[in-house]
Amino acid sequence: MASAPERGSSAPPATAAELGLMQGSPPDPSRLVTVAGWQEGPWNRWAFQHVSELVPCAVVPRGPGHVFPLLSEPEELGSTPLDGVRCADTLDDFLLESYTDGFLVLRGGTILYERYENGMGPASRHVLMSVSKSLCGVLAGGFVESGALDPDATVATYVPELWDSAYGDATISQLLDMTVSLEFNEDYADPDSEVQAQDRVAGWRPRRLEDPETSYDFLRSLRRKDEHGRAFQYCSATTDVLAWVLERVTGRRYPEVLADQLWSRIGAEHDAFVTVDRAGFAFANGGVCASLRDLARLGHLMLRGGSAEAHRVCSPQWAERVRTGSDPGLMAGSDFARAYPEGSYRCQWWNTGGEASAFYAVGIFGQFIWVDPGADVVIVKLSSLPKALDPVVTRDHHRAFRSVAAALA
């Protein structure tokens, strides 16, 4: 990988076009985005809207149904003052500073604010990173509701090959709430971490010779640590195991399940994509790519208890689980618990708990679906931040979303 193009530290973040990424025929090698470095900044300024050009993707069709109409009544939200945000005083300043690609505020199904930057547009499909997990959680709800998936059954009931892995005796509920205990280093910056190995097997980074051939093999190789169900352990592999279970429950591939049970039901405007590995296994934990408004539709459906208009993604009971969250005690000792002492993680969604409780989907490098039931507001932000995780930046995002919701409440 060539060194990163330079930019002045005081200027707002440069766009992919300003950086010259993938421009020229051929692009200059110093501006070429490759599978080796696309996730990190500044390469992700281009890559996050072009994932299918770097990693093979399955199409997740929107289906033949009607588009869920979103009214638009623009409000002057750009000057909304932000409370306690380090880098900006107003929403517009914050969006500029925080590597925004797309940003949308929806109240009661009406778009109040919609903004595209860095070459993104309404039809652009942007990678969701771990927001993808929350889609998998909603999907699972439908199968629990129909009785096809028993939340108390073990993973090995559905995927016998996993019996001697970390997951064999974990329950479906433990998958959903991320309380499976396993040996897994989720440090995105550590080349020897399991999470980077998982990336390599999924085609998200160049392979090493010793890597397992497929994600299925990778998931079988993971080992249990402590007793399951005792504590929250955020782990991307856990969502992929859930996706594998859904494949076994349906006898279909995950991209098809996602299309039939979710994407064709939300009134999506655009097909989504999901990256696939050499065995065609979808990267359910992070590989979905979707348009900004379609994510707003999903958030709105969750806010409305799982259904609205002619569209339905899960039962009211499942939406209520997501809205109310889980046992905060499971999060003890985590950074998240320090920020949200009453917060939790349930059904692959985060929940702040406490006063003005919000639930949300979040992915590295700045992807959010933020749902505030009290304010009847959904906020979607898609970004290409330079670092995967930065606690201060994360906190700023939460505060910005809360400021916007408060201004609208």
Added chain:
Amino acid sequence: MASAPERGSSAPPATAAELGLMQGSPPDPSRLVTVAGWQEGPWNRWAFQHVSELVPCAVVPRGPGHVFPLLSEPEELGSTPLDGVRCADTLDDFLLESYTDGFLVLRGGTILYERYENGMGPASRHVLMSVSKSLCGVLAGGFVESGALDPDATVATYVPELWDSAYGDATISQLLDMTVSLEFNEDYADPDSEVQAQDRVAGWRPRRLEDPETSYDFLRSLRRKDEHGRAFQYCSATTDVLAWVLERVTGRRYPEVLADQLWSRIGAEHDAFVTVDRAGFAFANGGVCASLRDLARLGHLMLRGGSAEAHRVCSPQWAERVRTGSDPGLMAGSDFARAYPEGSYRCQWWNTGGEASAFYAVGIFGQFIWVDPGADVVIVKLSSLPKALDPVVTRDHHRAFRSVAAALA
């Protein structure tokens, strides 16, 4: 690559689902479709509708415009008797025998017959193979019309790096009509052929160590044979050079040019895709994937002289060039000339010449847009035939299309 699943020789072609291709979690290794063998049968039964899962693809957005409405007045064409077709007496028998994935007959903008097989549906994007070339030819027409592209200028005028390659002193017209003379083995079945090397560089086959890094490098490496302009030489690389020229004319990437100048103008229902190599260069000669009806729209626009309703793809003059063809003398000695003594190749479209002259786009393994101006008919067929080229099968297709057009004339 595992050995091909067996099927009885007298049964109709098995579908991807019947073959079990990419079924199971994980798929059995004997049913796994990989980049190593996806083009050949039976793997292509699955692969041709899932190219983006095997080769990275750029999205070619349909844009925000209105869909070109196609009326539907189904007629009983399935029993149409076919004249001189070896394998079938009626259209339906022929479609069954000829590995059809999608088939559509359009007369005067109205769908008379539309059929999907082998898991394909109206939203499926199917690889076009060399039908992609004809899209590039239409695109080029717009730039000739605007004056941005001079048909008499040399390739090196636009792409100086190609000056010492086969293409340096070839003219744009010679690219368009495939009369550039170069050392190029277009034998799809020969691993040492240039066309397979081109596939490898494009990501369509596993790379060899000695392969050029990018398609740009590959195109520069090609060497001239005889004088240009004297004879037709069908060569996939020639279309890719035309695409490179269009990138230089516009300063944009080919997928963007294709979207802005063509795909967003035909009233497409669906985004198209096009495969890209490591440098992001699109495989203009064969890598476009599109839906059946969108191809019918393109064919109809060409039939209507380049525009219809609010849609326009090229000038009447350019459409007329395609419709009337070129000098049949350039084809002397070719198999094509034996079938069509008055036939020619112009602006990246084939032309039968003679009585009831038709023009058409064709790709290996059975892809066709067949336009019969006399009958006011467009026929689109997308297939996954087991062999890239088979003269008897090709002849059967032409005769079947002519029989249908004659029945409707």
